[in-house]
Structures are given as structure tokens and as C-alpha cells.
Amino acid sequence: MKRFAALFNAIDQSTKTTVKVAALTDYFQQAPEEDRIWTIAIFSGRRPKRAVNTTRLREWGAELAGIPRWLFEEAYPIVGDLAETIALVLPPPGTETDHGLTHWINALRDLSQVEEPERKAFVLNAWASLDPTQRFLFNKLLTGGFRIGVSQKLMTRALARATGKDEAEMAHRLMGDWDPATTTWAQLIEEDDPAANASRPYPFYLAYALEDAPEDLGDPGDWQADWKWDGIRGQLILRGGEHFVWSRGEELMTDRFPELARARDFIPDGTVLDGELLAWGDNAPQNFNALQKRIGRKTVPKKLLTEAPVILYAYDLLEWEGADMRQKPLQERRATLENFCQNLPNDAPVKLSPTVAFDTWEALGDTRSTSRDAQAEGLMLKRKDSPYLTGRKKGDWWKWKLDPLTIDAVMIYAQSGHGRRANLFTDFTFAVWKGNELVPFTKAYSGLTDEEFRKITAWVKKNTQQRFGPVRQVTPHHVFEIAFEGIQASTRHKSGVALRFPRMSRWRHDKPVTEANSLDDLNEMLSIYG
Amino acid sequence: MSALTFTPAGIYCPAGDFYIDPWKPVDRALITHGHADHARWGMGSYLATDVAAPVMRHRLGDVSIDTVGYGETLSIGAATVSFHPAGHVPGSAQIRVEVAGEVWVASGDYKVVDDGLSTPFEPVKCHHFITESTFGLPVFRWQDQSVIADQINDWWAGCKAAGKTAFLGCYALGKAQRLMSMLNPEIGPILTHTAIENTNAVMRAQGIALPDTVQAGAEFDHKAHPGGLVLAPPSALGSAWARRFGAQENAFASGWMALRGIRRRRAGDRGFVISDHADWSGLLSAIKETKAENIYVTHGYTEIFTRYLNDQGWNAQVLQTEFGGEDAEDEAA
Numbered sequence: 094m095k096r097f098a099a100l101f102n103a104i105d106q107s108t109k110t111t112v113k114v115a116a117l118t119d120y121f122q123q124a125p126e127e128d129r130i131w132t133i134a135i136f137s138g139r140r141p142k143r144a145v146n147t148t149r150l151r152e153w154g155a156e157l158a159g160i161p162r163w164l165f166e167e168a169y170p171i172v173g174d175l176a177e178t179i180a181l182v183l184p185p186p187g188t189e190t191d192h193g194l195t196h197w198i199n200a201l202r203d204l205s206q207v208e209e210p211e212r213k214a215f216v217l218n219a220w221a222s223l224d225p226t227q228r229f230l231f232n233k234l235l236t237g238g239f240r241i242g243v244s245q246k247l248m249t250r251a252l253a254r255a256t257g258k259d260e261a262e263m264a265h266r267l268m269g270d271w272d273p274a275t276t277t278w279a280q281l282i283e284e285d286d287p288a289a290n291a292s293r294p295y296p297f298y299l300a301y302a303l304e305d306a307p308e309d310l311g312d313p314g315d316w317q318a319d320w321k322w323d324g325i326r327g328q329l330i331l332r333g334g335e336h337f338v339w340s341r342g343e344e345l346m347t348d349r350f351p352e353l354a355r356a357r358d359f360i361p362d363g364t365v366l367d368g369e370l371l372a373w374g375d376n377a378p379q380n381f382n383a384l385q386k387r388i389g390r391k392t393v394p395k396k397l398l399t400e401a402p403v404i405l406y407a408y409d410l411l412e413w414e415g416a417d418m419r420q421k422p423l424q425e426r427r428a429t430l431e432n433f434c435q436n437l438p439n440d441a442p443v444k445l446s447p448t449v450a451f452d453t454w455e456a457l458g459d460t461r462s463t464s465r466d467a468q469a470e471g472l473m474l475k476r477k478d479s480p481y482l483t484g485r486k487k488g489d490w491w492k493w494k495l496d497p498l499t500i501d502a503v504m505i506y507a508q509s510g511h512g513r514r515a516n517l518f519t520d521f522t523f524a525v526w527k528g529n530e531l532v533p534f535t536k537a538y539s540g541l542t543d544e545e546f547r548k549i550t551a552w553v554k555k556n557t558q559q560r561f562g563p564v565r566q567v568t569p570h571h572v573f574e575i576a577f578e579g580i581q582a583s584t585r586h587k588s589g590v591a592l593r594f595p596r597m598s599r600w601r602h603d604k605p606v607t608e609a610n611s612l613d614d615l616n617e618m619l620s621i622y623g
Numbered sequence: 624m625s626a627l628t629f630t631p632a633g634i635y636c637p638a639g640d641f642y643i644d645p646w647k648p649v650d651r652a653l654i655t656h657g658h659a660d661h662a663r664w665g666m667g668s669y670l671a672t673d674v675a676a677p678v679m680r681h682r683l684g685d686v687s688i689d690t691v692g693y694g695e696t697l698s699i700g701a702a703t704v705s706f707h708p709a710g711h712v713p714g715s716a717q718i719r720v721e722v723a724g725e726v727w728v729a730s731g732d733y734k735v736v737d738d739g740l741s742t743p744f745e746p747v748k749c750h751h752f753i754t755e756s757t758f759g760l761p762v763f764r765w766q767d768q769s770v771i772a773d774q775i776n777d778w779w780a781g782c783k784a785a786g787k788t789a790f791l792g793c794y795a796l797g798k799a800q801r802l803m804s805m806l807n808p809e810i811g812p813i814l815t816h817t818a819i820e821n822t823n824a825v826m827r828a829q830g831i832a833l834p835d836t837v838q839a840g841a842e843f844d845h846k847a848h849p850g851g852l853v854l855a856p857p858s859a860l861g862s863a864w865a866r867r868f869g870a871q872e873n874a875f876a877s878g879w880m881a882l883r884g885i886r887r888r889r890a891g892d893r894g895f896v897i898s899d900h901a902d903w904s905g906l907l908s909a910i911k912e913t914k915a916e917n918i919y920v921t922h923g924y925t926e927i928f929t930r931y932l933n934d935q936g937w938n939a940q941v942l943q944t945e946f947g948g949e950d951a952e953d954e955a956a
Contacts, residue, residue, distance in 0.1 A: 105883070107892050160761050161934060167927045168760045173884045181762035181881065242887075515884030543888065 096124055097132065097194045098226045104243055113243060117251030126278035127195040133281070134273035136248045138343070140237045144204040145212060147175060147236060154179035157217055170508075170563040173515020176232030180225050190222045201234055202274075240512065246484055256282055261296070261483040269293035270345050291332040294339040295365060295411050295419065296483040300473065300490035307454040307493065310474065317423060317477050318449040318457055319408055320469035321492055323381045323579070323593075324371035325388070329405050329443065330412075331357060331364045338370070338405075346370075349391060350403045352442045359441045360433065363415030367481075368407035368446060378406065378468045381593060382581045406446040407434065408473075411481060419481035426481070464495045465622060470578060471495040497576035497594075498618060501601055503531055503609045504571045507553045508564045510538070517546045518553045518565070521597075523575055525588070526611040531569055534588035534615060540576070540597035549600075572609050574599040580619050590615050590623075626702065626722035627729065627751065629942060634729055634753065638722040639702030641670075643729045646945035653704065655731025656715035657682060657796060660922075660946050672706050674742070675714030677829045678796060678822060693742060709733040710744030711899050712797030713831055719747050727751040728913060732946075734898065735905040738768060738801050740831070746912035753942065754910060756923030757900040758878050759931075765878070765902040772805040775895055778874060780810050783850035788868040792857035792875040795819045797899050799854050800826060802876055803834050811850030814839040816864075819854050845869070860891065878902070910937070922946040 103116035121129055134140070155165040160182060172178040192200075197219075204212050216235070223231055233239050249267060253260040263282075269292055271281060310316060326341035336357055338347045347353070350370065360366075372383035383401040387393065410418055410430040418426050427448075434445035449472060451457040457472065464471050471494035479489035502523035510519035520538050524531035541549070549571070559566040576598035583591035589612075628635050633645030641651040648665035655661050655671075657678040662671070664683055671679055673690040680688060691697060693716065697704045701723070706716035709731055717730040728749040737743040775791070782789035793799050799819045806813055813836045815823060820838040827833055837848055845851065845868045859865055860873050873891030878898025880886045886894035901909060910918055910932070918939040920929045925941045932939035 105887075109892070158761060161931075164761060164927065164931055168762050171760060171924075172762055172882055177883055178762060181764070511884070513884050513887045515882060517888075 094194055094197055094223070094227045094230060095191050096120070097128065098224075098230055100124075100132070101230055101241060102226060105241060110247060114247055114251045114254065117243070117248060118254045121252055121255035125193060125195070128193050130273050130276060130278055130281065131194050131198055133248065133252070133267065135234075135239045136243050137245050137267060138239075139273055140239060141198050141201055141234065142205065143235070143237055144201045145216060145235055149209075149213070150175070150179060150216070150232070150235065153213055153216060154182060154220075157220060158182035158184065171516055173509065173511040176229055176236050179220075179232050180229040183220055183225075183228065186224055186228075187221050189224060197231060197234060252282065258282075264296040264483045265293070268296055268343060269339075291335060292330065292337045292345070294328045294330060294337070294343070295367075295417075295481075297326065297328070297341050297367070298482045298490060299341075299485040300492045301485060301487050303474065303491040303493045307457065307474065310454075310491070313451060313454055313457070315477055317427070317475045318451055318460075318472050319446055319475070320449060320464065320467055321471045321473045321494060322369040322371055322378060322406060322446070323468065323470045324369040324378070324384055324406070327368060327370040327405060328411070329353060329356060329364075329366045329368070329407075331360055331362050332415075334362060340370075349387065349393070351393065352398065352403050353405060355441065356405070356443050359437050360443065361414070363412060364410070365412035366405060366407045366430075366443065367409035367411055368405045368443075370403055371406050372401040373404045373444075380468055380581070381579065403442070405443045407443055408446040409481060422478040422480065423475055424477040461493060461495065497578055497598070498580065498622065499574050499576045499598060500525065500610045500615060500618070501572050501604060501608070502534070502575050503569045503606050504549075504567065504573060505531055505533060505569055506564050507549075507567055514546070516550075518550045519546055521573075523573065524569070524609075525615055526609060532588050532612055534586065534590060534612070535575060535577075535592045535595045537573075537575055537595045537597050541600065545600055569606050572601040572604040572606060573597045574601055580615070580623050582619060582623055588612060588615065590619055625751075626720050626725045627727045627753075633944070636699075636702050636720055636722070639699035639704065639720070641699055641702075643718050643720075644731060644946065651699075653718055654679065655709065655718060655729065656712055658712070658732070661731055672714045672716050674829070674831075675716065677825050678714070681821065681825045682796075707747050708742035708745050710735060710738065710741050713741045713800070713826065715741060715797075717747055719749065725750055727753070728915075729753040730755065730909075732757070732900055733909065734901045735909050736765070736768065738804075738899070740801050740804050741797070741899075744909070746909060748912075748914050750915060751917045751919065752910060752913045752915035753919045753921060754906065755900065755946070756906065756920050756925050756928040758898060758902050759906055759920070759924040759928030761903045763878060763881055763898075763902045764904065765896065765898060768805065768897070771895055771897045772807075775802070775805065775874075775876070776807045776810060778872075778893055778895075779806070779852045782852075782872050783811055786870060788845060788871040789852040790860055790865060790868075790871050790873045791852060791854055791895075792860045792873065793819075793854060793877070794899075795822050795856055798876060798897075799823075800831075800833055801899070802854060802897075803836065806834065806852060808834055811852065812837050812848045814843075814845075814848060814851040814853040816853065816855035816859050818856050818859075857889070 100116055100120045104113045151165060155162045169178045219231055220228055249264045250260055253263040269290055328339045330337040338350055338353055340346050372379040387401055410426045412418055413429055449460055461472050474491045474493055476489040502525055504521050505524045506522035507518040508520040510517055522533050522536050524533045553565060553567055556568045557565040575595050577592040577595040579593035581591050624637055632647035632649050634643040641653055642649045643653045644655055644661040645652050650667035652666035653670045657675050662679050669686060669688040671688060673692055676688045676690045691706055693706055693708055703721040705719045709715040709717045711732040711734055717728050720727045726749040728747050732755050733744055735744045779789045793802055795818045803813055815836045815838055817840050823833055839853060874893035875889055876895045876897050880894030881896045916938060918932055918937050919942040920939055921942045921944045929939045929941050
């Protein structure tokens with residue numbers, strides 16, 4: 094694993110994209126092919142199954158380090174990463190060994206077949222024979238979650254460079270549900286036909302948020318507007334008599350949404366649609382809450398299928414009659430899409446997401462402000478002559494979201510973060526007033542600058558009233574403006590509401606706690622927007 | 624009455640009517656070392672080691688500082704006082720106070736390994752030991768200084784080969800000079816930010832041997848000194864002054880760099896794990912060697928470290944102080 098550790102170090106010790114890509118490119122040219130495949134898998138979130146549960150790892154780590162378990166547990170939130178904590182507390186290694194990445198992954202796979210004592214012996218033995226960086230990586234393989242500053246985009250670029258292939262084609266090759274244990278380098282990277290695998294989705298084209306005034310985009314006539322839905326971005330693939338449903342996170346969701354099987358009855362083979370997976374109500378999308386009930390359910394009870402039937406609200410056509418449509422201009426793709434959607438019956442699980450007509454940017458701005466009535470989060474702006482690009486690109490597609498809802502709340506609990514935010518208090522619980530009592534209603538983790546997190550961390554340390562493990566109850570003193578995208582009634586929360594995408598939008602230094610909002614204010618928002 | 628007591632102004636000796644590293648203005652202050660959280664402005668008089676005094680004068684301005692050599696015994700009122708090497712920075716001391724046979728040691732900040740620059744730490748037997756706990760967690764384990772020196776020099780040579788200036792962020796007093804002594808001058812010139820060069824000048828004037836450096840002030844022409852490594856306070860990294868050097872890589876030298884999350888947040892490209900504070904095993908060995916019956920734990924992971932000491936059979940307690948400018952988010956350590 095020395096070569097993989099060297100790659101990790103090269104990536105981890107630089108903030109520069111060029112350095113990271115160069116290190117990855119070298120690796121993809123020189124490492125054994127099986128290791129390359131696993132590296133691609135790991136950096137694209139296809140990690141091997143967890144072989145040992147983390148409780149055992151913590152026990153064994155503390156044991157080998159010769160420290161009490163409570164001390165290990167105190168150190169863990171300060172380090173902010175379990176794999177790293179174990180790697181740091183262990184004594185220096187004895188005799189070092191050097192097996193390749195694939196060797197370790199196979200060994201971990203076999204580990205799930207053996208009894209615990211044998212498993213423990215294997216893990217302790219591995220720890221004793223790996224240097225600290227390799228130990229950390231070994232622990233990452235054991236625990237999963239390999240976020241080390243390499244985006245899929247960077248990896249794709251390095252692979253393209255290492256093989257002399259086009260980056261967009263490479264991105265397409267890496268999509269879908271290939272299994273690193275059985276896929277060869279030749280199959281994944283070199284063989285000619287990237288569509289050989291019928292289930293393989295196209296890379297999604299992602300939009301940036303519109304920061305400037307839409308007037309800067311030029312002539313409104315060059316642009317198409319459609320609603321930005323609050324569902325799951327998805328791709329429906331109809332090929333070889335089968336159908337496949339992919340989420341934007343590259344999760345295969347075919348079985349989760351059985352309604353979409355009927356698409357085969359109405360739409361010809363050789364079609365790929367891009368759209369939003371939504372729970373459908375009477376002639377309109379239901380809110381995200383309805384879809385939420387379906388997410389995470391691998392099998393769906395009948396009742397839920399009637400209450401929250403899922404459809405694909407289609408807005409783009411990526412493949413038609415077996416041909417890749419992505420290079421054709423949007424208006425041409427759209428025309429074909431509209432054409433065949435016209436003929437779909439009312440109960441088909443695919444519907445056409447309508448465009449929003451407009452003449453001036455000002456008029457479109459007015460329409461945008463009614464997004465919530467349409468169960469949308471805002472508008473999408475797409476240049477009519479744009480091809481369907483790969484990944485997040487500026488220029489042709491923009492999301493023009495509604496301004497978020499906001500409420501002023503009091504911070505009452507703080508917890509330290511993980512990874513890059515370890516040792517900083519970054520995870521807060523907020524409350525609003527109910528009479529003289531503060532009622533917690535949401536958590537939020539993001540929105541402040543590093544500098545602000547440093548300030549609040551110093552303050553939390555000095556103003557802790559009580560500690561509950563890693564959580565600190567603090568003096569109610571600071572007011573933050575919490576921004577969020579939606580509000581729903583919830584029986585799981587003490588406040589009776591649940592927020593969508595809450596984050597801190599402003600630290601209200603100017604507001605004393607007495608001026609924070611109340612539960613009545615939240616309930617009023619619930620009655621308007623819920 | 625105890626030889627040392629804990630008051631709102633700081634650690635106080637009633638028998639000698641003096642304070643050790645007080646954080647409020649008092650008449651008489653005994654100072655372990657010149658870092659700002661231990662040597663504060665506004666005391667009636669100061670007592671420090673002869674090696675620590677020049678930097679204190681440089682930092683505190685026109686103040687009255689009496690000096691004492693390591694191991695020399697003084698009588699102050701009914702207390703017997705002596706200063707012993709703490710190994711933290713040049714001139715840093717543990718202060719031993721004896722009153723009617725009861726011995727206390729206030730160790731300030733310390734490290735137990737020899738950094739080649741500061742007088743090495745000497746354990747002092749006592750009944751009561753006041754210890755820091757900046758790195759009082761078992762995740763902190765320092766490697767040999769020579770290993771870190773190789774890492775830094777390799778990095779510097781790599782920067783030079785790539786035509787980049789190497790910027791190494793570090794604390795101006797102690798860490799900077801220690802790093803200078805670890806650098807391989809054959810790679811290129813050692814350049815210094817003015818804040819660091821000022822401290823260098825004070826130390827050279829008192830006879831501490833330091834490698835040659837070139838001050839990189841406001842008018843500095845970096846092209847005349849290619850392949851250099853710049854030592855600078857962390858706050859100067861990425862500043863307008865630093866950007867004038869053109870292509871560069873940034874690194875940070877601190878014990879906190881042992882934690883990947885902090886390193887990624889603070890260090891730019893590289894983090895070198897080197898500290899002037901004791902690591903976990905250093906703290907434990909220092910405490911053991913004092914043979915003290917009572918341990919008072921100040922700045923750092925005080926609660927956790929104290930609990931561990933009590934677990935292991937010591938009689939330890941947390942001591943709230945205003946030391947510890949050396950948090951993970953600060954510039955030192």
C-alpha cells in the first residue's frame with residue numbers, strides 16, 4: 094500500500110489542483126491495473142463493504158494503544174476522524190510489510206467470513222505492520238467514507254490525461270454500477286464502447302447559482318425558463334427492454350420507484366430522460382415531504398404507492414432512438430421531448446415538466462416570486478442553443494432560486510465538527526422563544542466563515558454551562574439568522590416543525606436574545622409555506 | 624499556609640510576596656519565559672533568567688528586570704527560589720519555590736527533548752508540580768527532530784527545484800530560531816520576516832549562535848536571493864508582502880499539524896509536526912520524574928489530562944489560569 098500512501102500524501106500535502114492531478118495521472122499510469130480500478134472506485138464513493146464495526150475498532154485501538162477506552166473517546170471528537178484517531182494513538186509499527194491496495198481490500202472482504210477473534214487478530218496485526226499513513230488509509234478502508242480532497246472531477250481529468258482520452262467520455266465511462274471487484278481496467282477505461290453497459294447513465298449537467306442580475310444574460314429570447322423542482326434529480330434509462338432509474342448521486346433507484354416500470358409501455362427503447370423524481374398529487378407535484386417518505390424505502394407498501402406516487406417530471410432528452418442527443422441544441426432536444434410527451438396518457442409515470450413563458454427578465458422575476466405556490470424552489474434558466482454538458486459548468490445553465498425564508502434564533506448547544514472542522518465548534522442547535530422558554534427547533538452547520546467559527550469556538554469554550562459528551566450547553570447569548578428553503582409540520586421534533594436545508598445566514602451581533610423570533614412566528618410561517 | 628496559592632491575579636507565594644507569570648499587574652513577578660501569555664506588561668518588577676531577559680526587554684520595553692542564572696538560589700522573604708531549565712525556548716525556566724521544607728515547581732511551558740538551542744529540560748523533584756497540558760492527549764506523539772528536519776529540508780529543496788519560494792510559518796520567539804538551526808543552509812538562503820529577525824538580533828547580541836539569515840523587509844528584492852526559505856509569522860503567510868515573492872508554497876510548523884483537520888484548515892500546503900511543548904509521553908515522563916504528590920494541570924486539555932492522571936493514581940487537579948495563548952487556533956505551539 095506504499096504506492097497508494099504516496100499518492101495520498103501527494104494529494105493531501107497540496108492545496109493545488111495541478112499538483113493533485115499530476116500525482117493522480119502518474120499513479121494511473123504506473124500502479125498495477127487492479128489497484129487503479131480500486132482507486133477509481135474509492136475516489137468515486139464505491140467503497141468496499143465495512144468489515145468490522147466501529148465500536149470494535151475503537152475497543153481494539155484503545156487496547157493496542159494501552160489507553161483507557163474513555164480517553165480514546167475523549168480524543169476522537171478532538172481529532173474529528175476515527176481512522177485518524179486510531180492511527181495516532183497506536184504505538185509505532187514493528188516490522189513493516191508492503192502489500193498492494195488490492196491485497197488489503199481482498200483481505201478485508203474475506204474478513205467478513207471469519208469469526209471475531211480471527212478478525213481482531215488480523216486487524217491488530219495489520220496495525221502493527223503499517224506506518225502511520227498506511228494505517229490511516231487501512232482504517233479508512235475499514236470504516237469507509239474516503240473524503241480526502243479529490244473530487245470525481247479531478248480524478249476524471251487525471252484519468253483522461255493518463256490515457257489520452259476525452260474528459261467527458263471518461264466521465265461517462267465512470268458512471269453507473271460497475272463492480273470494482275469484477276471490472277478490469279480494459280473494460281472500464283479502454284474498450285471502445287462506453288454504452289456497452291445498458292444501465293450506464295450519462296453524467297449529469299449541473300447548474301451554478303445565478304449571482305448577478307438575469308439582465309446580464311442578454312436577450313431573453315435566447316433563453317428557456319423552467320421551474321426548479323424540489324425533488325430528486327434523476328435519469329430514466331430505457332434500453333434493451335429494461336429500465337433503470339439513477340439519482341444524481343449515482344445511486345441506482347430502479348427498485349425504489351416501481352411505478353416507473355410502466356414507462357416501458359409508453360416510451361420506446363433507446364431513450365434516456367433527465368428530469369426530477371417527484372411525488373405527484375392531483376395534477377401537480379406534492380412537496381418534498383411526500384417524497385421524503387419514499388426515500389430510503391427499498392420496498393414500498395401499497396398505501397404509500399397511492400398516497401405518494403412517484404413520477405419523472407422530464408425536462409431533457411439525452412438519448413433518443415438509441416442515439417446520444419447531448420450535442421444537439423437544447424431547443425431541438427426539447428422539441429423531440431415535447432413531441433412524444435404529448436402522446437403520453439395521463440396515468441403514465443413520466444410527464445413533461447413545462448417551460449415558463451416570459452418576454453422580459455422583469456416579468457420572469459415576478460413569476461419567480463410565485464415559485465412556492467408552484468411547489469418549486471425557483472427557476473432554471475437554460476440557453477436554447479446549448480448542448481448538454483458534463484458536470485458543473487458555468488455559462489449555459491443557471492439556477493435562479495427563490496430567496497430563502499429566514500428566522501432569528503438563539504444558539505443553545507454546540508458540538509465540534511469533523512474532518513477539516515475538527516476542534517472547532519461548528520454544529521449548533523438553535524431555539525426560539527415560547528413564552529420565557531427557549532424551544533430547540535433546528536440544527537445548522539454551515540454558513541459562517543472560518544474566522545467566525547474560530548470566534549464562536551473561543552466563546553463556546555468560555556461559556557459552557559454543561560457538557561453532555563461532545564455536546565456543550567452554552568449560555569443563551571448569540572442570535573443567528575437561520576435561512577431555510579421550506580418548513581413542514583413534524584411530530585418528531587419538539588417544536589413541531591422541521592426545516593429544509595437550514596443554515597446560518599448571518600450572525601446577528603446587533604440583536605439581543607430577547608429579540609429572537611418565537612415559536613408563534615415559526616407556526617405562522619408553517620401556515621403560510623407549510 | 625501553602626507555599627504557592629492561586630489568586631485571581633495569578634500563582635502567588637505569600638511567604639515571598641511574589642507572583643509567578645501573573646496575568647494582572649502586581650508588584651513583583653517571577654517569569655518563566657518571554658512568551659506573551661507568561662510575561663505580561665505592567666508588573667512593578669520582573670525576575671527572569673539571564674538568558675530570557677534580553678527578549679523580555681525587547682518585548683516589554685523599558686521595564687525593570689532582575690536576572691538569575693539556572694540553578695542559582697535566591698531568598699525572597701521566607702521563600703527559597705531557583706530557576707531550572709524548562710527546554711521550551713532559550714532562557715525558559717521552571718521556577719522552584721521552597722517554603723519551610725515544602726517544595727513547589729511551576730513549570731510554565733516545557734518540553735523534555737533537547738532542541739539543540741534551548742538549555743535542555745531538567746527534572747526537579749518536588750511535592751507540588753504545576754504542569755501545562757497543551758498537548759495532553761495520547762494522539763500527540765512527536766517524532767525525532769532530525770526526522771522533521773529532513774522533511775522540511777526535502778520540502779525546501781523541492782520548492783527550490785520548482786522555482787518557488789518556500790514560506791514556513793512559525794512563532795517568532797523560539798520556534799523560528801529552532802527551525803533555523805534545523806535547516807540545511809546548502810539548499811539556499813534563509814530569509815526572515817522582520818518580526819523574526821528582530822528576535823534573532825536580540826539573541827545574537829546575547830551570544831546565542833544562530834545560522835546566517837537575510838532579513839526580507841519591505842524593500843526586499845527576492846530575485847537577488849533565489850531558492851530561499853522564508854520564516855514568517857503565520858499571519859504574514861499569503862499577505863501582500865508574501866505575495867510579492869511570486870510562486871511559492873506555504874507550510875506551517877506546529878504541534879497542531881499532527882491533526883489532519885487542523886492542518887488542512889491552517890497550513891496551506893504542508894504542515895510539519897514540531898512543537899516546543901511536551902507531547903503526551905513527554906508530559907507523563909516529566910511528571911513521573913518530579914516524584915510530586917500533587918499535580919496541578921493548567922492550560923491545554925486540562926480536564927482530560929487531569930482525569931487520566933487521577934486514573935493512574937496521581938493526586939491531580941485542574942488549575943484555571945489565563946495561560947495558553949497556544950490554542951490550536953492561535954499562532955504558536
